Amino acid sequence: MSDNLEINIEEIIQKIREEIQEKGYKETDLSFQDIPIPEISLSPSAQALSVSPDDLGKVLDYLSANYEHDILMPVSASNPLSGLVKKAVRKVVRFLFYPVLAQQNAVNGGVIGVLNILAERYEGEQKAEQTIRELQERVEKLEAELRGLRISASENEGTGEA
Amino acid sequence: MRVVQLLTTLRYGDGVGNDALALDGLLKKNGYDTMIYAENIDARIAPETARYFDKMPRLGRNDVILYHLSTGTQLNYKLPGLRGRKIIIYHNNTPPQWFAPYDRKAENLAVHGIKGIEYLAGTAQYCLADSAFNKEDLLQKGYRCRIDVLPILIPFDDYRKTPDAGILKKYRGGGYTNIVFTGRIAPNKRQEDVIEAFFYYKKYYNPKSRLFLVGSYKGMERYYGRLRDYVERLGVKDVHFTGHISFSAILAYYALADVFLCMSGHEGFCIPLLEAMSFDIPVVACCETAVTETLGGSGIGMKERNTLLAAGLMDRVVTDREFRERVLETQRERLADFDNQKTGEKFLSYLENFIRQNKRGYR
Numbered sequence: 001m002s003d004n005l006e007i008n009i010e011e012i013i014q015k016i017r018e019e020i021q022e023k024g025y026k027e028t029d030l031s032f033q034d035i036p037i038p039e040i041s042l043s044p045s046a047q048a049l050s051v052s053p054d055d056l057g058k059v060l061d062y063l064s065a066n067y068e069h070d071i072l073m074p075v076s077a078s079n080p081l082s083g084l085v086k087k088a089v090r091k092v093v094r095f096l097f098y099p100v101l102a103q104q105n106a107v108n109g110g111v112i113g114v115l116n117i118l119a120e121r122y123e124g125e126q127k128a129e130q131t132i133r134e135l136q137e138r139v140e141k142l143e144a145e146l147r148g149l150r151i152s153a154s155e156n157e158g159t160g161e162a
Numbered sequence: 163m164r165v166v167q168l169l170t171t172l173r174y175g176d177g178v179g180n181d182a183l184a185l186d187g188l189l190k191k192n193g194y195d196t197m198i199y200a201e202n203i204d205a206r207i208a209p210e211t212a213r214y215f216d217k218m219p220r221l222g223r224n225d226v227i228l229y230h231l232s233t234g235t236q237l238n239y240k241l242p243g244l245r246g247r248k249i250i251i252y253h254n255n256t257p258p259q260w261f262a263p264y265d266r267k268a269e270n271l272a273v274h275g276i277k278g279i280e281y282l283a284g285t286a287q288y289c290l291a292d293s294a295f296n297k298e299d300l301l302q303k304g305y306r307c308r309i310d311v312l313p314i315l316i317p318f319d320d321y322r323k324t325p326d327a328g329i330l331k332k333y334r335g336g337g338y339t340n341i342v343f344t345g346r347i348a349p350n351k352r353q354e355d356v357i358e359a360f361f362y363y364k365k366y367y368n369p370k371s372r373l374f375l376v377g378s379y380k381g382m383e384r385y386y387g388r389l390r391d392y393v394e395r396l397g398v399k400d401v402h403f404t405g406h407i408s409f410s411a412i413l414a415y416y417a418l419a420d421v422f423l424c425m426s427g428h429e430g431f432c433i434p435l436l437e438a439m440s441f442d443i444p445v446v447a448c449c450e451t452a453v454t455e456t457l458g459g460s461g462i463g464m465k466e467r468n469t470l471l472a473a474g475l476m477d478r479v480v481t482d483r484e485f486r487e488r489v490l491e492t493q494r495e496r497l498a499d500f501d502n503q504k505t506g507e508k509f510l511s512y513l514e515n516f517i518r519q520n521k522r523g524y525r
Contacts, residue, residue, distance in 0.1 A: 007488055009462055023349045025366050028469055030395055032354035037263055038384065038387035064405040096204070106174075106205035112407035120404075124332045149307060152322035 060112075060119050067108040069101045164195045164221065165513070166246075170228035170237050172200040172212050175409060176232050177314055177433045178253050179204070180512050183359055185228065185317035186211060188506045201237060221246040227516065231255075231282065234274025250286040252430040254296050254430020254452075255279060260350040264384045269390050279303050288516045290432075290509075292431040295452035299430075310512055314431055315502050316512040321413065321440050329414035339371040339480055340399075342419035342443070343436045344412060345426070347379035347386045347403070355425035355448070361398040362473035368480070371400065376415045378406035383429070421476045423469070424453065432456050436500055439493040444479045444486055446472055460496035462489060 077083030173179040182198055189196040198212040215237070225246040231238070232253035234405065241248065246342060258272035283304040290312045291297035297309045332339065341354045341363065353375055360373040379386035386403070393401045404415070422438035424447040435456050438445050445461035447453050457463045461474050477487050 006459070007462075007485075007492060009464075011462070012485075013475070014404065014469060016471060016478065020474060021365070025362070025470060028358070028361065028396065030392075032358070032388075032392055035388050035395060036394045037384050038351060038385065039384070060405065061379075061383070061386075064378065065383050065386075066378060067406070077382060093214070095214075099205070102203055103205035104199065112406050116405050116407050117326065117411055120332065121328055161210070 014127045055123070056119060058116060064112050064116065068105045069108075163517070164197070164225045165189055165440055166196065166218065166221065166225065167198045167228045167230065167343075168237065168244075169198070169200050169213070169243070170210050170233060170235040171202040172198060172204060172207060174204040174206045174279060177431070181251070181253075181314045182230055183207075183211065184317060184502065184506075185509065188315070188509065191482075201235070212456065217249065223247075224521070226513070229282075231279060232275070234271045234276075234278055238275075238278030238282055243280060247512035247516070248287055249284055249516060250282060250289045251312075252279075252289055252296050252300055254299065256348070256350050256428055260348070262430060264349060265381060266501060267279065268381055271462045276303075280329065287520055288512075289472050290475050290512065293455050295450040296430050297453055302440055302503065311504050312509055314433060315509075316436055316500060317434060318502065320409070320441050321416070321437065323413060324410060325413035325417045326410040327414075330413055330417060333372070333418050337370055339368050339420045340374060340415075340418045341371060341421050341423050341475070341476065342374045342376060342415050342438075343346045343423050343425075344376040344415065344437065345424075346377040347375065347382050347389065349382070349471065350428040351377075351387050352425045352448075353389055355467065355472075356423050357389065357393055357396070357398070358471040359423060359425065359472035360478070361396050361450050363476050364398060367473060373401045374404060374415050374418070375402065376404045376407065379403070380406065417445065419443045420480055421446060423472065423476065424448065425469070425472065426450070426453060427467075429453050429456075433460070436497060439497045442490055442493070444489045445493060446475050446479065448472070458487075458496050458499065460492035 027102055167182050169178060169182055171179075172182060186196060186198050198214045199218040201215045203212050203214065211430050221244060222430065223245050226248045227241070227244060227248045228250060228251055229241055230251050232254060235254060239420070255275035256272055258269045261268035261272055279300070280303050283300075283306070286305060286307050288307055289297075289300055289305060291300060291308040291309055292312070294311050297311055300309055340359055341356075343351075343353065345351050347353060357373065358376065360371070362411070366372050374391075390403070396477055404411070409525075416437065419438070419441065420443070422443045422445045424432065424435060424445065426432060426448065427450055429450075429452045432453050433451065439460070445457065447457060447461060448467050449457065449461055449463040449465055450467070454463060460477060464471060464475065479489055479494055
C-alpha cells in the first residue's frame with residue numbers, strides 16, 4: 001500500500017472506542033453461545049405434501065438445503081460383501097448416472113435460485129399489500145377527520161364564531 | 163507434453179472451479195495441450211472444457227498434472243499413482259472443529275481433507291498456494307518441496323454482467339443503508355458476529371439499515387437454524403438470508419451494498435473481499451487467517467474481534483464521505499495487485515520454471 005494512502009485505522013478505532021464509552025453503548029447480554037443448536041427434522045415427504053403460504057419459507061429452506069444429489073454418498077450395507085457388491089455396481093453404472101445427476105443438480109440449483117427470487121418478490125408483494133391496506137385505512141381515517149373538520153368549519157361559519 | 167488439471171468437483175461459480183477454468187483458458191491461449199479432469203462436473207460447463215476423471219488418458223512421465231487440493235476426496239490418494247510431474251495448487255481445507263457441533267459429514271470431510279493433504283506431502287514436486295497463509299499451512303503439514311504463492315484467478319469481467327432487476331427494484335432507494343456479506347452460511351464464516359455487529363449498528367447508529375447474508379446454507383442447516391434463532395432472540399429486524407441464489411441476484415446484492423462486513427474466522431484466501439472491492443464497496447473485516455493478507459492494508463481491517471467496534475466503523479465509513487473515499491482508494495490500489503493479467507503471467511512463469519527444472523518426471 002502506498003504511504004500516501006495509509007489510513008491510521010487504530011487512531012479511528014480509538015476515537016470510536018471513546019465515543020462508545022461516552023455514549024454508554026452496551027454490549028448485549030445475549031451471546032450466540034446461549035442459543036441452542038436446533039435439531040433439523042424436515043422430511044421431504046412431509047414438506048412436499050402440504051405447502052401452505054405460511055410454510056413457504058420452511059419448504060424453501062428445505063429445498064435450498066437439499067437440491068443437490070450427493071453423487072458420492074456413502075454406500076450402506078449390512079455386511080462387507082454386499083457393501084463390496086454395491087460399490088462395484090455403483091462403479092459400473094457411474095458413467096450412466098454421474099452426468100445425469102450433474103445435470104439434474106444444475107437444473108435443481110437453477111430452479112431453487114429462481115424460487116428464492118420469486119419468494120422474495122412474493123414477500124415483497126405481501127408487504128406492499130399490507131402497506132396499501134394501512135395506507136387505505138389512513139386515507140379513510142384522514143378523510144373522516146377532514147369531513148368532520150369541514151362540518152365544524154361550516155357550523156362555525158354559520159354561527160359566526162372566530 | 164500435456165498439462166492437465168485435476169480436481170474432485172468442477173463447479174461453475176465457485177472459487178476453485180473459476181480458478182481451474184481461468185487457468186484452462188490461459189493455458190490454451192498460450193499453446194499448451196490441456197484439459198480439465200474431474201470426478202464431478204457441473205452440467206453448465208461445456209463438454210469440450212472438462213472430462214470425467216475416469217476418461218483421463220494415461221499420462222506420460224513428462225506430462226504435468228496441476229492438482230487442485232482443497233478437500234477430502236479419494237482423488238488425494240489416487241494422485242501419487244498417476245504418471246507425470248505433479249504440481250499441487252492448494253486452496254486450503256477448513257479445520258474440522260468448525261463443523262463439529264453442526265454436521266458430522268462436513269466434519270469428517272474436513273478430517274479426511276487434512277489426512278489427504280498430509281498424505282500428499284511427499285508426492286508434490288512443487289506447490290502453488292493461494293496465500294502465504296496457505297503456504298504456511300502446507301509447511302506445517304510436512305511439505306518440503308518449493309512452494310510459491312499465487313492468488314486465485316478471479317473472473318472480474320463476470321461482475322460487470324447485469325444484476326437482477328427485481329432485487330434492485332425491491333431494495334433500492336428508501337434511504338436504507340445496506341450491509342452485505344457474501345459467502346456460504348458456515349460456522350467458520352462466523353455470520354453470528356456479522357449479525358451481532360449489525361444489531362449494534364441498527365440499535366446505536368442507524369435504525370434504517372438492512373443486513374443481507376448472501377449464500378447457500380446447504381449442509382449447514384443446524385448452524386443456519388441457530389443463526390435464525392439468534393436473530394429472533396436479539397429482536398433485530400431487517401436481516402435477510404438469501405439462501406442459494408442466481409449469480410445475477412448476487413450481483414444485485416453487491417450493487418445494493420453500502421458496506422461489506424466480513425467477520426470470518428477462517429479463510430484460505432477470501433474471494434468476496436476482492437469482489438466487494440471490485441464493486442467499490444468499503445470493506446470492514448476482522449483480520450484473521452488469510453483475510454489480513456488479502457486485504458493487504460486496504461479497507462478497514464480490525465485486529466480484534468469486536469462487534470461493537472465493527473458497528474462504529476461501519477457508521478464511520480457510511481457517514482464520513484472523506485474517510486469512505488480514502489478507504490475506497492486503498493481498495494482500488496489493492497485490487498490492482500490481483501489483476502488477472504499479472505497473476506496469469508506469474509503462473510506461466512512458475513509453470514515454465516517448473517517444467518525446465520523438472521525435465522524428467524518419475525512415476
